[in-house]
């Protein structure tokens with residue numbers, strides 16, 4: 001995509017004190033699109049998302065967003081700049097109602113009228129927020145809770161929605177609803193950056209795909225370029241290792 005980057009990672013090196021997990025990550029996120037990061041377990045995907053939301057501070061490198069470097073900013077400052085992350089584990093308050101949980105999403109906003117207007121919009125986007133408004137969040141299924149988490153994060157009207165493995169623990173039917181909901185959020189104008197283990201399904205709806213391997217970007221391209229790359233397909237998208245070595249040797253002969 002020939003757009004100017006919306007989020008730009010430049011040489012990001014980060015870890016937790018015991019050596020670097022991210023070893024110089026460069027890629028960019030285009031405005032208005034869905035960018036999906038795939039890669040094996042432990043390759044640093046969650047760590048990368050945490051550098052965006054300010055939970056992990058890179059040792060080196062820069063992350064540019066709206067003309068500012070996010071490195072060194074607090075999670076709260078980053079939230080105020082319009083980046084909201086939905087964490088990997090379920091994060092609703094189980095004893096509070098669905099509606100209360102969603103309203104909490106607007107905690108940076110004081111104006112009750114603004115909050116009410118946003119809630120109205122969210123209700124029309126997410127029927128479950130209206131239908132189950134007075135039910136305790138803990139009474140919903142895992143997939144329903146995931147949708148309410150999405151609804152809650154939209155209450156801040158973020159410019160960038162960051163999702164870490166949103167399909168985790170969902171059954172196939174709920175999975176489809178969840179992916180359709182990501183597409184709907186994107187159609188509604190939110191730029192999305194997500195990490196997914198269900199790489200095939202996620203890349204299909206993504207404009208841009210990034211393969212992270214051992215803390216480095218192995219491949220970056222359009223969603224379909226990554227999907228159709230034979231080596232990547234074989235290694236990470238459910239192909240066989242035989243296909244991978246076949247693809248690698250064909251490449252060697254070319």
Ligand SMILES: Nc1ncnc2c1ncn2[C@@H]1O[C@H](COP(=O)(O)OP(=O)(O)O)[C@@H](O)[C@H]1O
Pocket residue numbers: 016021039040041042043044045046047048
């Ligand atoms: N809080 C932490 N403290 C120390 N090491 C961590 C922490 N979180 C993750 N790691 C390590 O960083 C590496 C990358 O983890 P992670 O970013 O969670 O990978 P992924 O999301 O791709 O599975 C792993 O080796 C993991 O053990």
Ligand SMILES: [Mg+2]
Pocket residue numbers: 045046047
């Ligand atoms: Mg992870």
